[in-house]
Amino acid sequence: MTPLNAVLDNLDQFFKAFGYTLFLFLVCAVASMALGALLVAMRVGPIGVLRKVAAVYVSLVRNTPLVLIFIFFHFAAPIIGINFKWVQIYVGSFDFTSAFATAFIALSLYTSCFVCEALRSGVNAVSIGQAEAARAIGLPFSGVMTQVVLPQALRASVPPLASALIAMLKNTSVAGIFFLAEATATMRGLSNDFSSQRLGIFLCFAIGYIVLVEIVSMISLSFERRWRIA
Template identity: 35%
Template sequence: MHVILANLPLYLTGMATTLEICLYAGALSLLIGTILAGFRVSPLPPLRGVGTSWVTVFRNCPLTVVLFFMAFGFPELGINFPYFWFGTVGLALYTSAFVCEAIRSGINSVPPGQAEAARSIGLGFGQSLTSVVLPQAVRTVVPPLGSVIIAMIKNSAIVGAFGVGGDLYAAGITLTSARGEAALPVLTGVVIGYLLITVPAGLLLGTLERKVAVLR
């Protein structure tokens, strides 16, 4: 505990950076995943093809490969950004495939009659999806989306290995490598840091799930 308390500011800074990564990646993955879910259920074959291809590629490609491509592939193409953004966007792209499938399962759980009723009053596919189907689907996707978000928070540790800097992973590396601290107490502090993020997030999602269940 002495190592953790003595380096508490470093751990707190790491938690703040990890939270920042997760907030940006979570928002972007939810946006992309929702759009992709719409593609997956679209009546237009090209859009369905794009959605299916995206999900197939990112769900079957390891996150480390995605991050390697972002961190080392894009600079070779002349696209240069700080590793923070490369890592955050890579995490968001990877997570968006899982978000897409969670939302698509929710869309498929909505009775077909709802979409048919929307079309009968003159709503197009996009209007019926956003105004009728998605509001009902969201209520059923909170549990799987919660699991995806928790997994994304844990995957942010892999992002830290690609030179993002300042996150919990980097804090552990700094203490063990640069300052020569013992690995066990340092890693214990890193674990506690992630637990302080994931456990409240899980409780918040559980509360949201219960409220949504009452509304159904």
């Protein structure tokens, strides 16, 4: 009996669990970046009302614990008629049902605030002269943003964006306590079944997460290198 038998005998479960984690991460990354980009456009744009709305939304949601957002969507929202029972997608051995959809909504809403802040720090990092020069040659707000500021801001916001996404990757574990059979929930199940090998199981899953985190940070590093100005 090696201390890893529990994981080695259940490798299919192990990879399936991380499959859920990875897939949740990918869809949430896309959604939260889209929503975050929209928020940051509202936050730096010329319309005062939208600026305030985005600021309030960001400071409210980012100060709310993620667990509370999950609790809201799982236990409070169904009472007022918001539920995701209609989501029933089965791909191979993976089931994407209401647990997955709820996790997707909660995580994306939560992470979009951090994405917004990351992008905003990138916009702030672009030196004032750039925007002024763009205005001086007659570009309107949309032109200033899309032609001059955003390309440079994106470059500057790669590191904070990556750390927001890495935090989100780790936050997918919260979905595990809300009925999604991803890595953390599976670790709990396995260590209940093989309680003598708790430490080994824990280390395997921790290393699984660490590998995923390292992959994300390597991708971000390569983007950083590619976009670095000489």
